[in-house]
Amino acid sequence: MAASVAKTLARIKGSVEEGAYYEAQQMYKTAFHRSKARNQLADALQILQEGAITQLAHGQVTCGVELGMLLIEAYTTAATPADEASVGRLLAIVLAFPPLPPAGSGSGAATSAPSTSAPAASSAGQGSNSPVVDECARFVASAVKWANKGGAIVSARGIHSAFAAYLWRNFGTEGFGRALLHFIRGDDAETFAQALHTCARQGPAEEVDLWLLRALLQVLTTANSHTRMGQLSQARALYDAFTAGLPTPLNTPTAHFAELMLLAVEHVPLSPHAHKMLQCAKQRYGDGVLRRDGQLAGQLERVEASYFGVRRRGAGGGSLGGLLGDLFKSLTEAH
Incomplete structure (x- = not known):
C-alpha cells in the first residue's frame, strides 16, 4: 500500500474513533474512488476492506456493510478472480461483524461522542430478526453469490460457516433457525x-x-x-x-x-x-x-x-x- 494511502486510512480511522461515522464513511468512499481512478486497484480494495472492518469494530453495521457491498461491486466491475485473497477480504468482513446484545436489551453502540453522523444501524438489541442482522445477511448473501459465480464454492462454504457461527454465538437457540440456513451450506x-x-x-x-x-x-x-x-x-x-x-x-x-x-x-x-x-x-x-x-x-x-x-x-x-x-x-x- 502506498504511504499516502496508509496515512489517509489512519486519518479516517481517527474520525471513526471520534464518533464521526458518517463523515468517515464518505472519506473512505472518496479515498477508494481516488485510488481506483489512479489504477491502484489493490489499494482501492484494501481501503474498502479496512474501512468496513473499522466501522464494524465500532458497531456501525450499516456503514460497514455498505463498504463491503461496494467491495463486491468493485470485484464485479474489475472482473476480479475469486481467489484466496479476494474471498479472504470478504471473509474478514464477516468475521468482523460486531457482537450483538439479546432482544430487548437496547442499543450497545457508543453514541456519546460528538458527531453529525447520519443514522446508522448499530448493535440494536432486537434479536436475530433485527434489521442489524438483516444487513449482515445481505452482505453474506452477496458475498456467497459472487464467490459461487467465480467458482470458489469451497470458499463460499467458509463464508456460510462464519455467519452461522456468528448467529449461533450471539443468539443461541433463539437464532438457530436463521443460523441453520447457513450451517447446512457450510463446512x-x-x-x-x-x-x-x-x-x-x-x-x-x-x-x-x-x-x-x-x-x-x-x-x-x-x-x-x-x-x-x-x-x-x-x-x-x-x-x-x-x-x-x-x-x-x-x-x-x-x-x-x-x-x-x-x-x-x-x-x-x-x-x-x-x-x-x-x-x-x-x-x-x-x-x-x-x-x-x-x-x-x-x-x-x-x-x-x-x-x-x-x-x-x-x-x-x-x-x-x-x-x-x-x-x-x-x-x-x-x-
Whole structure:
C-alpha cells in the first residue's frame, strides 16, 4: 500500500474513533474512488476492506456493510478472480461483524461522542430478526453469490460457516433457525453438531435422533449439480460429529435409518445398487420413522431425485447382492 494511502486510512480511522461515522464513511468512499481512478486497484480494495472492518469494530453495521457491498461491486466491475485473497477480504468482513446484545436489551453502540453522523444501524438489541442482522445477511448473501459465480464454492462454504457461527454465538437457540440456513451450506460440522446437541437438550430426550435425521436431510436437500458432493461430505462430517458427541450410541430406528440413508447416498458412485439399499432401509424402518415428522418424506424424495435420479418414491425394495448386500445385512443385524 502506498504511504499516502496508509496515512489517509489512519486519518479516517481517527474520525471513526471520534464518533464521526458518517463523515468517515464518505472519506473512505472518496479515498477508494481516488485510488481506483489512479489504477491502484489493490489499494482501492484494501481501503474498502479496512474501512468496513473499522466501522464494524465500532458497531456501525450499516456503514460497514455498505463498504463491503461496494467491495463486491468493485470485484464485479474489475472482473476480479475469486481467489484466496479476494474471498479472504470478504471473509474478514464477516468475521468482523460486531457482537450483538439479546432482544430487548437496547442499543450497545457508543453514541456519546460528538458527531453529525447520519443514522446508522448499530448493535440494536432486537434479536436475530433485527434489521442489524438483516444487513449482515445481505452482505453474506452477496458475498456467497459472487464467490459461487467465480467458482470458489469451497470458499463460499467458509463464508456460510462464519455467519452461522456468528448467529449461533450471539443468539443461541433463539437464532438457530436463521443460523441453520447457513450451517447446512457450510463446512463447520463440529459447531453445527454442537448447536444441534444444545437444541436437542431443550426438547424431549427421545427426539435426539430426530434432530440428527432432520439435519442430514436438510444438508442433502440443499445440494445442486455443483454442490452435490460437497453437501454429501458435510452430511457425513455432521453425522460423525453429532454421534461422537453423544454420551451413548443412538440405538433407535430413526438413528439406524439415518445411518443407512447416508451410506446409500455415499454408495451412489460406487454401485448401481445404491438406491436398492435405500429402499431396503425404507422398508425396514421407513413407515415408523417418516411418520414422526410430516416433512421427512418430502425431503427424502428430494434426496432421491438429487442423488439417485429418482423422481418418485420407490414402491419396492428388491434384493441386494455382493458386497453391498453383505454391508446392509451386517448393519441391520447389528441394529
